[in-house]
Structure formats: structure tokens, C-alpha cells
Amino acid sequence: MSVTHRQVVDGLLPSPVPVRFVAENGTAVEPPTGYSAPGDEQLLEAYRRMVLGRRFDRQATALTKQGRLAVYPSSRGQEACQIAGVLALRADDWLFPTYRDSVALIARGIDPVEALTLLRGDWHCGYDPVATRVAPQCTPLATQTLHAVGMAEALRRKGEDGVAMVFVGDGGTSEGDFHEALNYASVLRSPVVFFVQNNQYAISVPLARQTAAPALAYKGIGYGMRSEQVDGNDLVATLxxxxxxxxxxxxxxxxxxxxxxTYRMDPHTNADDAGRYRDPEEVDRWESADPVARLETYLRDRGLLDADGVASAQEAAEEFAARVRDRMNADTEPGGRSGSVGRGKPDPYELFDHVFADPTPQLREQRASLAAELEG
Known part of the structure; x- marks a missing residue:
């Protein structure tokens, strides 16, 4: 029997409602056909990493207020997405993160100080992308989607069975690069997973003003790509x-x-005032769906987690945050490269390094202008 056009389309369509294993109150629900729950040990590991990630996020926000970071885009409320994305990959797979995915980098095993290097205003990402198989955190919206497809295609052509997963926000799906990447990947059948963390806002622009699609998951259908939507605050379902x-x-x-x-509980960055564009009642509603609390309740109800396990996870997270804080407060010599300790006083002339192999007349003029201002 030949496969009909309808059957092809049905095979690409996402579930009519987001896939869910755990309700907002932490109780188990019947998942849709075709998906199975991760193993208990993996769920416990995910919980510990989510608790640590939440505490790291709070510590990074505090470091920004202390002037130790130039900027920090919090991912509080998106921990289930960050951790599930990493746990779904093998060590030899590639991850392409955005600027909001520092918690995912930590979960991937990257040194936390190296992960924060870019957010200190340095000109390099702080870690070795080749050794870690994690691309530099991407600030331009959606440009990393094309990079991920290129890497996935390179892996395929080399005969490796690696996969590239690319994180992108809901705002990034409005960019041309995103659609070019979907088309490119589908035509070549490249081994890449596009993971859209729809946190409801592109800075201050709500989702309803970004797209008329019933869900962003439907964006893949026009490119012949299998798609799915999931409750991103449900770690079990997301993983x-x-x-x-x-x-x-x-x-x-x-x-x-x-x-x-999912939902970004904090402002876009420390420089943003989210109260200008969203209602506090909306934030409260999403707070009740907190991914960390939801998973904790689910694990407790199943007898997999008790008070000692919760305390142990929190203690490990506090110790981790303290180490990050102490190391970020230990400065190197001016101009020193960040890594095992903090970056120290930045060299303003680094602005002009690595722009062109041979500096242009305009670049030399700008450098001279800066030198005159600093000397003055």
C-alpha cells in the first residue's frame, strides 16, 4: 500500500497539546502513546543538576549586582529545558547554546568560571569548544542554528553518528536564519535537533505578537520536519x-x-525591567509551575527522594555556588586570561585585537582616539 500525503503529514505533526508526564502540582499523569519515562537514576541526577543550576543562576545574578559580571541573562524557570537538553546527548554530540544557557554549560561539565567569561565582557568564550563539543554561547539571534546544521552535516559526512542539538528562543524563530537552517537540515536530512525554549517573550515582545501559528512546533511542518511540543517545565516529559x-x-x-x-521568571537580563511589559499575576501563575518544585514533588511521591536527599542536593549546590563566588572574586593580573580564576582588570585595547589581521586605517584611528581619551 502506498503512503498517502495525509499519512506523511500526520507523521510530522506535533501532539495537539504539549506532551506531559507530571502535572503542575507534581502528580503523575498519563503520557501520550509513543513516549516512555526516563529511568529513576536519570531523574534523580536531573533533579540534583536542576537544584545546582538554580543556585548557580542565583549566584551569577548576585555577581552581576556586585559588578563581577557585565551582564547576566537568567534562566530561572527554564532549568528543566537546560538539564534535559544536556542529558539527552552523548559526550561526543555537539551542543549549540544561546546566551541564556549557562546552566546547560555547567551541566555539560564546563568550568563555571570559564562559562561566565563571555558575560564578563571578554573577547573569547572562555572554554575550548572542540574539547567540550559546545559551541560558543551565541548572542546574535538564531545564527547558531545554521552553525549547528553545518556541524551535523559534517558529522554525517565523516561517517560519525553524532548529533548536534541547537538551543534557540522563541524570538529566534522569527529570524530568517532559523528558517534557512530548518530548510537546509531537512533537505540534507542532517542529524540535528532544534530545541526551541519558548519562554513566552522575546525581551518585551509576547509570543502572540511574534507568530500566528498555533504553536512554534508547527514551524517544522512546512519544511518536512518531524516536530513535537512539550511542557518545558516538566523535566520528565522534556527529557x-x-x-x-x-x-x-x-x-x-x-x-x-x-x-x-516554559517561562523566564526573571527579567530578560539584569538591565531589563520586566514589570514594564508583563503582569505580576502572570509571573505568579508560572511560579506555581516551577520545574524544580514539580520534579521534587514527583520524586517524593514515588519514594525516590526524601528530606535527606533534598538537603544533600541543596548542600552540594551551596558549596558549588561558594566556590564559584570565591573564584570569581580572585582576580588575575590586568589583561590576564580568565580560566581557573577571575579575569581581573580588562585591557580596553583588547577591543581592537582579533578584528582584522592587518588593522584598517579606521581601526587605528579609533585606537588612537581611545588612547588619547584614556591618557587625558
Whole structure:
């Protein structure tokens, strides 16, 4: 029997409602057919990493207020997405993060001070992308999506069975690069997973003013790409869906688009005033769906976690935050490269390094102007 056009489309369509394993109050619900829950040990590991990630996020925000970071985009409320994305990958897979994904970098095993280097205003990302298989955190919206497809295609052509997963926000789906990447990946059937963390706002622009689509997951259909939507505050569901997506890509079945419905609880960055564009009642509603609290309740109800386990996770997170704080407060010599300790006083002339191999007349003029201002 031949496969009909309708059957092809049905095979690409996401679930009509986001996939969910755990309700907002932490109780288990019946998941849709085709998805299975991760193992208990993996869920416990995910919980510990989420607790640590939440505490790291709070510490990084505090460091910004102390002037130790130039800027910090919090991911509080998106921990389930950050951790599930990393746990779904193998060590030899590639991760392409955005500027908001520092918690994912920590979960991937990157030194926390190195992960924060870029956010201190340095000109390099702080860690070795080749050694860690993590691309530099990307600030321009959606440009990393094309980079991820290129890497996935390179892995495929080399005969490796690696997968590239690229994180992108809801605002990034409005960029041309995102759509070019979807088309490129689908035509080539590249092993890449597009993971959209829909946190409801592109800075101050709500989702309703970004797209008329019923969900961002439907963006993949027009490119012939299998797609799914998931409750991004449900770690169990998010990890299950992403594991399925990675398996699909690794098997040579082409790219996969996953949209996670989540929420950015804090402002866009420390320089943003979210009270100007969203209602406090909206934030309160999403607070009640907190991904860390939801997973904790779920694990407690199943007898997998007790008070000692919670205390142990929190103690480890506090110790981790203290080490990060102490190391960020230990400065190197001026102009020193950040890594095992803080960066120290930045050299303003680094602005002109690595722009062109041979500085242009305009660049030399700008450097001279800066020198005159500093000397004056």
C-alpha cells in the first residue's frame, strides 16, 4: 500500500497539546502513546543538576549586582529545558547554546568560571569548544542554528553518528536564519535537533505578537520536519521527548524540532525591567509551575527522594555556588586570561585585537582616539 500525503503529514505533526508526564502540582499523569519515562537514576541526577543550576543562576545574578559580571541573562524557570537538553546527548554530540544557557554549560561539565567569561565582557568564550563539543554561547539571534546544521552535516559526512542539538528562543524563530537552517537540515536530512525554549517573550515582545501559528512546533511542518511540543517545565516529559528526538536524528531519519513551553521568571537580563511589559499575576501563575518544585514533588511521591536527599542536593549546590563566588572574586593580573580564576582588570585595547589581521586605517584611528581619551 502506498503512503498517502495525509499519512506523511500526520507523521510530522506535533501532539495537539504539549506532551506531559507530571502535572503542575507534581502528580503523575498519563503520557501520550509513543513516549516512555526516563529511568529513576536519570531523574534523580536531573533533579540534583536542576537544584545546582538554580543556585548557580542565583549566584551569577548576585555577581552581576556586585559588578563581577557585565551582564547576566537568567534562566530561572527554564532549568528543566537546560538539564534535559544536556542529558539527552552523548559526550561526543555537539551542543549549540544561546546566551541564556549557562546552566546547560555547567551541566555539560564546563568550568563555571570559564562559562561566565563571555558575560564578563571578554573577547573569547572562555572554554575550548572542540574539547567540550559546545559551541560558543551565541548572542546574535538564531545564527547558531545554521552553525549547528553545518556541524551535523559534517558529522554525517565523516561517517560519525553524532548529533548536534541547537538551543534557540522563541524570538529566534522569527529570524530568517532559523528558517534557512530548518530548510537546509531537512533537505540534507542532517542529524540535528532544534530545541526551541519558548519562554513566552522575546525581551518585551509576547509570543502572540511574534507568530500566528498555533504553536512554534508547527514551524517544522512546512519544511518536512518531524516536530513535537512539550511542557518545558516538566523535566520528565522534556527529557523523554528530547531523547526521542536525538534517537530519531542519530538513526538517520533527519532533523527534529521540539518546542518546550516554559517561562523566564526573571527579567530578560539584569538591565531589563520586566514589570514594564508583563503582569505580576502572570509571573505568579508560572511560579506555581516551577520545574524544580514539580520534579521534587514527583520524586517524593514515588519514594525516590526524601528530606535527606533534598538537603544533600541543596548542600552540594551551596558549596558549588561558594566556590564559584570565591573564584570569581580572585582576580588575575590586568589583561590576564580568565580560566581557573577571575579575569581581573580588562585591557580596553583588547577591543581592537582579533578584528582584522592587518588593522584598517579606521581601526587605528579609533585606537588612537581611545588612547588619547584614556591618557587625558
Amino acid at each position: 523523554s521527548v528530547l531523547t526521542t528526538a536525538v534517537r530519531h536524528a542519530r538513526a538517520g531519519d533527519g532533523p527534529f524540532l521540539v518546542e518546550a513551553h
